[in-house]
Amino acid sequence: MTHRNHDHGWGARLRAAVAHRGRLCVGIDPHPDLLAAWDLPNDADGLEAFAEICVEAFVGEVAVVKPQVAFFEAYGSAGYAVLERTICVLREAGTLVVADAKRGDIGSTMAAYAHSWLGAHSPLSSDAVTVSPYLGFGALDPALSLAAEQGRGLFVLARTSNPEGSELQSSQAGGGVSVAQSVVNAAVEHNGAEPDLVGLVVGATRGHGLDLSNFSGPILAPGLGAQGATANDLADIFPDSRKLLLPNSSRGILREGPSVTALRAAAAKVRDEVEAALS
Numbered sequence: 249m250t251h252r253n254h255d256h257g258w259g260a261r262l263r264a265a266v267a268h269r270g271r272l273c274v275g276i277d278p279h280p281d282l283l284a285a286w287d288l289p290n291d292a293d294g295l296e297a298f299a300e301i302c303v304e305a306f307v308g309e310v311a312v313v314k315p316q317v318a319f320f321e322a323y324g325s326a327g328y329a330v331l332e333r334t335i336c337v338l339r340e341a342g343t344l345v346v347a348d349a350k351r352g353d354i355g356s357t358m359a360a361y362a363h364s365w366l367g368a369h370s371p372l373s374s375d376a377v378t379v380s381p382y383l384g385f386g387a388l389d390p391a392l393s394l395a396a397e398q399g400r401g402l403f404v405l406a407r408t409s410n411p412e413g414s415e416l417q418s419s420q421a422g423g424g425v426s427v428a429q430s431v432v433n434a435a436v437e438h439n440g441a442e443p444d445l446v447g448l449v450v451g452a453t454r455g456h457g458l459d460l461s462n463f464s465g466p467i468l469a470p471g472l473g474a475q476g477a478t479a480n481d482l483a484d485i486f487p488d489s490r491k492l493l494l495p496n497s498s499r500g501i502l503r504e505g506p507s508v509t510a511l512r513a514a515a516a517k518v519r520d521e522v523e524a525a526l527s
């Protein structure tokens with residue numbers, strides 16, 4: 249039997265967390281050059297120390313943390329073990345975890361990915377996961393069903409922050425809308441039944457050209473800091489989507505490490521700038 253509990257579902261948990269700790273999503277992106285800057289070895293031990301420092305700095309300070317899976321995967325099974333512990337510790341401390349895995353595959357394989365990142369008993373079980381709709385939005389169905397069943401969320405790439413994304417995402421899909429807009433429209437349709445289940449990823453680095461007026465779910469907006477966007481850009485780029493906008497900064501904050509105090513202060517500063525800009 250499908251179990252759905254809206255009170256404890258993703259949307260309710262996200263809205264409560266954001267009301268309490270603000271909209272900023274801080275990325276844990278352990279780039280090798282950051283490990284070096286933090287005087288940590290470029291191996292799984294260095295990765296673990298990096299992640300532990302991030303956890304100590306960000307828990308209680310921000311609502312949402314987004315570990316970028318690629319930087320853990322680079323260390324193989326030892327890296328995955330660090331990722332498992334990081335996700336688990338963050339969630340136990342009440343911080344929402346968006347696993348940035350950008351998964352997307354044919355439906356039957358997508359079901360396996362969904363179980364890895366959203367399944368209740370998976371070692372990588374997170375509150376939400378980033379997914380790519382570019383094998384077809386319908387291919388995400390198994391992830392949509394599991395997320396709804398488990399009270400978890402998805403963030404579907406619509407208009408990404410990188411310049412290379414434009415050519416594909418701005419090209420025309422059927423029905424006279426852009427490919428990215430067709431993703432937005434599909435998300436609107438799905439959220440009719442399950443509000444907030446499907447979030448979007450829309451970069452904060454430039455005007456997205458999307459009609460988001462019918463979309464009321466969460467929008468993850470990467471690009472603050474290292475990619476050049478500032479908190480003051482947000483209100484212009486997302487005039488109608490302020491409530492559940494989750495701007496992300498990773499390197500811009502992580503560069504302030506390895507001091508836990510300095511990292512925490514950097515996250516708090518960006519969080520407060522975001523709140524001031526969107527209020």
Ligand SMILES: O=C(O)c1cc(=O)[nH]c(=O)n1[C@@H]1O[C@H](COP(=O)(O)O)[C@@H](O)[C@H]1O
Nearest residue numbers: 316348378408409451470474475497498499
């Ligand atoms: O899905 C994402 O999080 C994502 C989508 C996107 O369009 N652009 C983007 O930068 N990201 C991720 O957001 C993070 C941005 O990192 P910084 O550029 O260091 O702030 C990285 O982990 C990216 O993989």
